[in-house]
Each structure stands twice: as structure tokens, then as C-alpha cells.
Amino acid sequence: MDSSIQEKKSVKIAVIGSGLAGLSAAYLLKKGTQDQENVDIDVHLFEKNCMIGMDAASISIKSDDDDVRIDVPMRSFMSGYYAHLIRLYKHLDIPVKPASFSYGWYSIESRHPINMPAQHVASYTDNRSYLTYSGSRTVGRLNATLRSSSSTLSTSPLKSSSSSSSTTTTTTSSLWSSSSSSISSSTSIKSSWNTWVYDLFMSWWIMLTVAFSYTWLMIITLWLHHRGHLRNEKHPIANMTLGQWFKHYHIHPYFAHQVFVPLFAAVCTNSWEAMLNYPATEVLEYMALGLFQESYVVTQGIRQVVDRLSEPLTDIHLGVQIQSIQPSKSSRKYILKDDQDKTYECDHIIFATQANQALTMLQTYYQHLEQQQKEEKDTSLVSLEAQISMLKQFSYDTSLVINHTDSRLLPSDRRHWRALNFARVDQSIQPDPMNDSRFIVPFPHDTTMTTHILNWTYSRLGDHTKQQSSSYLYLQTTNPCISPDPKHILSASWFERATVTLASKRAIESDLFPLKKGTKGEVSLGHCQGTNGIWFVGSYCWRGIPLLEGCVASAEKVVVDGIGRQENIQVKVPW
Known part of the structure; x- marks a missing residue:
């Protein structure tokens, strides 16, 4: 041979x-x-x-020009942290575009215990925004909200599945590089001067707390990253959970539990308890590498x-x-x-x-x-x-992702809607487990309900603005703690996340x-x-x-x- x-x-x-x-x-x-x-x-x-x-699990939504493919779950990425992924996308010639995300934090509350079929609960809740953020990933604008009128929960629905409204006065104060911060009062607001002064004082206090806490967190994070401690197995931080790290470096509890943990529970689609038990190094490295970086989605x-x-x-x-x-x-x-x-x-x-x-x-x-x-x-x-x-x-934690058109899950005041809306649900809201609860995560709701306004990321779905009707507003909610109206649901998928x-x-x-x-x-x-x-x-x-x-x-x-x-x-x- x-x-x-x-x-x-x-x-x-x-x-x-x-x-x-x-x-x-x-x-x-x-x-x-x-x-x-x-x-x-x-x-x-x-x-x-x-x-x-x-x-x-992805779905297609018809638009005027062509079908729009919606990723399920949402898959965004940022420069800095996703080096291998970006090189792969460039090789495949995958077009991407900036996501330009804005963020909002709100609480879903009730003055009286709610126990009714899951699909009706959203009509009887008060979705109160306490923090909004718009701008770049690092320097942007935070808004503090003061309530000038109170709403009373009763047996009559507060909202329909296609619209929502409330009266809110917004006060914005500038911090360094046009940054500010916000909080909404946790009790019903009386029309009195004393209440208004108190709320104004609290909003400023929270603004300073959030601004200082974020600055302090980033200073420590960047120092640890620069020194190589985040990848040093022998450094004490290698054996710290995120919750332990918060205490060790004196991160203010309000910022940690009302802002930071809900945000990262949404990123990781984990429970709040799981996030507090996360290795601190993994979260801090994400923060360090993401500084001044932009978020993108596949076009x-x-x-x-x-x-x-x-x-x-x-x-x-x-x-x-x-x-x-x-x-x-x-x-x-x-x-x-x-x-x-x-x-x-x-x-x-x-x-x-x-x-x-x-x-x-x-x-x-x-x-x-x-x-x-x-x-x-x-x-x-x-x-x-x-x-x-x-x-x-x-x-693993399980997560539920629902695509729908039910705006009742968003903040009650449309002016507080953001591209990504992070909700905490009050324990008084307990849908009757004997009724249809297929479209909510199990109680207790120890997780962040994240609702993404798809129109603001995918412009082909329609030029929806805050002043226009929400009839064609497409939403993707991850880990819903209150159920969308089943008539407005486009798809529902369960996932496992490590x-x-x-x-x-x-x-x-x-x-x-x-x-x-x-x-x-x-x-x-x-x-x-x-x-x-x-x-x-x-x-x-x-x-x-x-x-x-x-x-x-x-x-x-x-x-x-x-x-x-x-x-x-x-x-x-x-x-």
C-alpha cells in the first residue's frame, strides 16, 4: 500500500x-x-x-412590517463581561443593537388582605414606584416620588387589564453627574403640610443613602478587582456570601435589600435568599467589568x-x-x-x-x-x-416567563414605567391556591417580578410612548407574583436556572x-x-x-x- x-x-x-x-x-x-x-x-x-x-420557547409577534421574534427568556449582554460571546457573534455576523435599558423599582401593595382568584388580584393592587433610573449603565438620573393624593382599595377594581392611572407628583434633584435617587412614602398620604415636608425630607435622605451606598460599593469593588482579590482563592472575600459582604463593608440595608438584591435577583432569576447566599466575588466582578459598558440585544x-x-x-x-x-x-x-x-x-x-x-x-x-x-x-x-x-x-431555582399584554402588572402611574420594571410583592397579597394559579410563581414570593416593556426594546412592535394607549403594549414578565389576565397571555414557559x-x-x-x-x-x-x-x-x-x-x-x-x-x-x- x-x-x-x-x-x-x-x-x-x-x-x-x-x-x-x-x-x-x-x-x-x-x-x-x-x-x-x-x-x-x-x-x-x-x-x-x-x-x-x-x-x-421564543415567540413571534406580528407587526406592520414583519414578524418580530421575541427571545424567551430575554437575552441581553454587555461589552466587558461577554468577551467570548461577542467574538462569536462577530464571527457569525450577528447584528446587535444597544438595548438602552431604563430601570424602575416598585412595590405591589394592598391595604387589605387579598384572597381571590389569581387572575383578578392585579385589579385590586396599588403598584407604587419608589425608584426609577434612566441613562447609561453608570451615570444617569434617579427620580424621587411624593404622593399628593391617596387611593383607597375596595371591592371595586382599581385598574383594568389595558390601562392604569394614579396621581403622583415627581420631584427630581440632581446629584453628581446628573444622578439623583428616589423613594415613595409607605403609608397613605394626608393632604397636610407636615406630611409633605416629612416626605420631602425622607426622599432626600433616601437619595443621599442610595447615591452614597452605590459610590461606596463601586469604590470597594473596583479596588478589589484592581488588586486581583476577586480571583484570589486565598483572600477572605473568596469565602464570603453577598449578604456577609454587605455587612462586612457596611453597605446600607436599604440600598442592599430594596435596590441591589431585587436588581440582581432579576438578572440571575433567583430568589432573594439565593442572592444573599451568592458568592460575593461573582457579583462584584460583574459590577467591575460592567462599569461604563453598554447593554445589547440581538437585532x-x-x-x-x-x-x-x-x-x-x-x-x-x-x-x-x-x-x-x-x-x-x-x-x-x-x-x-x-x-x-x-x-x-x-x-x-x-x-x-x-x-x-x-x-x-x-x-x-x-x-x-x-x-x-x-x-x-x-x-x-x-x-x-x-x-x-x-x-x-x-x-437550581425555577422561573416562569410570560409574554402578555396586561399592563396591570406595571406601576400604577404610567409616568413611572421603565423598560425593565422590578416589583416586590407585599405578603398581604395571596391569591387563592384553590383557583387557577398556573401563571404565578409559588407563594411566598421571595423573588423579583420583572416586567420588560418589549416595545421599548423592539421598535418594530410599535412606537409606543407613555402618552399613547397601551392596547398594543407587549410585555414579558419573569417570575410573576400576580397573574396577568389569561385572555392577554401570549405564551408561558418554565425554566431552571443554576x-x-x-x-x-x-x-x-x-x-x-x-x-x-x-x-x-x-x-x-x-x-x-x-x-x-x-x-x-x-x-x-x-x-x-x-x-x-x-x-x-x-x-x-x-x-x-x-x-x-x-x-x-x-x-x-x-x-
Whole structure:
């Protein structure tokens, strides 16, 4: 045989999960090895749903020009924190646009306990704004509101599902770089001079408290980031939760619990308790890297990203749920069996699922191997034990995302509407659990209800302004604590989101992607990555807040430094 003719090396890889992490890994395996003449990379992407996971819950809304694709959940990103994601989008030629978000904080209150069918509750609440912010991410304008009249809750509805109104007087005061702050009175306002003076004094007090607290927080954060302490495993802050950090550095409780925690509970779609137990370093690094940065969204929706990432993939299995893993008796390592008893052989398995889903499959595989190796454990069992132990360190919160047109969920005063509206719900509001409560998160509502006014981000939905009718106002509410009118609901989807804890942070830093000593943030592959041909990618397993950045970064690291090096294949990152 001619020595110049060499047999192609065949490597078969199964990617389980078609979110951004799975798509990025599969795309990179195909695109990054296309110049390798002596290697045949066979990639199979498995998705249990009938659509690719990253876009499975998104919806299309008809507009005058064309359908507008609405991402579910909302996927925005900012320069500074999303370096890997931005490089990927540039490579794919994905058009993006500034989101120009404005923010509003408000409380949903009732003077009398409300216990009625969930869909009616929103008509009897008083949604009181206490803080609004407009401007850039760092320097903008905060407004303080004083109530000049009181409203009385009764058995008559205060609001309809298509409009809302109240009387509010707004006082704005400028701080440095045109920044100010706000608070609304928590008790009914009497038409008296003493009350007005008291409220004015309190609003100024809160403005100064918020302004000082934010400035103090950023000074400490930037100093810790500059000194490298946020990535130093030996520094005391490495073992602090966010709640402990607030106390240690004397962050004012009002700012911490009324402003900061609700905001980040919305970003992370976690409960307030989960946010207080978040590793402080992960949140502070997000703050440091996001300073003076702009937020962006994909112009044509995430479907365009899905289409371009899936274009080179020839073996996408939709509606296929992998049920079990078995050792292969052939030259391949594994046999995957789906819910139709169909089998697939592979050399590597990339889990691009949530940790708890990977855990279930690996536990079943471990039990199968354990029965075969009753007397002595081999290295495959030892590796599996370490991976199972690692996956157990991750916990999750569930979240509900509803697209709808019910403006009753927004602040009662339309002048306080912002692109992103963060609500806290008073404990007196308890929808009757015996009635239809499919469209609210379970009580107690220990989370932020976030309502995004889609028209203000997607201009093609209509040039809706505060003075125009809200008939065509499209909203996306995450973790609704009061229900939209079911007649106004366009879609409803449940999700799981990883909750970062000190335990899961340690698992990432020791088992998945440990930091390289003597480097500034560079990571290597941990002992739970690929020693048995099983790999883990996704937002949950990358350092920081579980966001799109971790999906791309973890996929790149596993494919290039993991599978590429194990198989002696040079994988070229095209972005």
C-alpha cells in the first residue's frame, strides 16, 4: 500500500443539549477541524424538544412590517463581561443593537388582605414606584416620588387589564453627574403640610443613602478587582456570601435589600435568599467589568444565532431524549440509548445540559457499571464518582416567563414605567391556591417580578410612548407574583436556572475549570473534565454568574484544550 495514503482517524462525539453551550461546542468541532484532512469528526447533537433548545420557547409577534421574534427568556449582554460571546457573534455576523435599558423599582401593595382568584388580584393592587433610573449603565438620573393624593382599595377594581392611572407628583434633584435617587412614602398620604415636608425630607435622605451606598460599593469593588482579590482563592472575600459582604463593608440595608438584591435577583432569576447566599466575588466582578459598558440585544432575535450555529451540523436529533449510557464493546467508548430504544455509539460525550440532568444519567450509568465491577473498582468508576459528587454541588431555582399584554402588572402611574420594571410583592397579597394559579410563581414570593416593556426594546412592535394607549403594549414578565389576565397571555414557559453557592463555586474552581497559578484569570481543565471521555459545558459550570458568556467560554475550552488534545487534533477557533 502507498505510504502516502493514510486511513482517516474517526472520532464520534455526542453533544447532549442544544442550548448555546451545546451549539457552540458542536459548531466548533465541525468548523474548527474542517482543514484536518486525516480526521473525520462525526458530531451528533441531541435535543429532547422538537426545536433547538436555545430558541425553543421564543415567540413571534406580528407587526406592520414583519414578524418580530421575541427571545424567551430575554437575552441581553454587555461589552466587558461577554468577551467570548461577542467574538462569536462577530464571527457569525450577528447584528446587535444597544438595548438602552431604563430601570424602575416598585412595590405591589394592598391595604387589605387579598384572597381571590389569581387572575383578578392585579385589579385590586396599588403598584407604587419608589425608584426609577434612566441613562447609561453608570451615570444617569434617579427620580424621587411624593404622593399628593391617596387611593383607597375596595371591592371595586382599581385598574383594568389595558390601562392604569394614579396621581403622583415627581420631584427630581440632581446629584453628581446628573444622578439623583428616589423613594415613595409607605403609608397613605394626608393632604397636610407636615406630611409633605416629612416626605420631602425622607426622599432626600433616601437619595443621599442610595447615591452614597452605590459610590461606596463601586469604590470597594473596583479596588478589589484592581488588586486581583476577586480571583484570589486565598483572600477572605473568596469565602464570603453577598449578604456577609454587605455587612462586612457596611453597605446600607436599604440600598442592599430594596435596590441591589431585587436588581440582581432579576438578572440571575433567583430568589432573594439565593442572592444573599451568592458568592460575593461573582457579583462584584460583574459590577467591575460592567462599569461604563453598554447593554445589547440581538437585532433579529436569537433564532438567527441558532440558524448560523446549526448550519454546518449534519446530525441533529430533535425530539430525542437520551435515557441511558452504557459501555461499548466495540472500538467506541459508549453506547447511548434514547427513549425509542435506538442506540448511538460515540467516543466522547459532552453534557450541555443542566447539572441535575447530567447527574441523573451518570448515576444510572454508575449503577450499571457497579453491578459489573462488584469486586474491584476500576478507574472508570472512580472518575464517575468524582463527576457525580461534583454535579451534586449545583442547585437550581425555577422561573416562569410570560409574554402578555396586561399592563396591570406595571406601576400604577404610567409616568413611572421603565423598560425593565422590578416589583416586590407585599405578603398581604395571596391569591387563592384553590383557583387557577398556573401563571404565578409559588407563594411566598421571595423573588423579583420583572416586567420588560418589549416595545421599548423592539421598535418594530410599535412606537409606543407613555402618552399613547397601551392596547398594543407587549410585555414579558419573569417570575410573576400576580397573574396577568389569561385572555392577554401570549405564551408561558418554565425554566431552571443554576443558583451559584460557595459550594458550587468551589466545584467549578477545583473540579471543572481551576485557575492556572501565576496567571490573571486563565483556567485549565479540572480532573472531572474528560478523564473518561465525559465533558461538561454550560453557563452553570463557568466561573461567574451563569450567563451566555459561560456557555461559549466553557465550550471553547473543552473542545480545544480537552477533546482536541486528547485526540491529537488541532482545533482552530474561528472567532
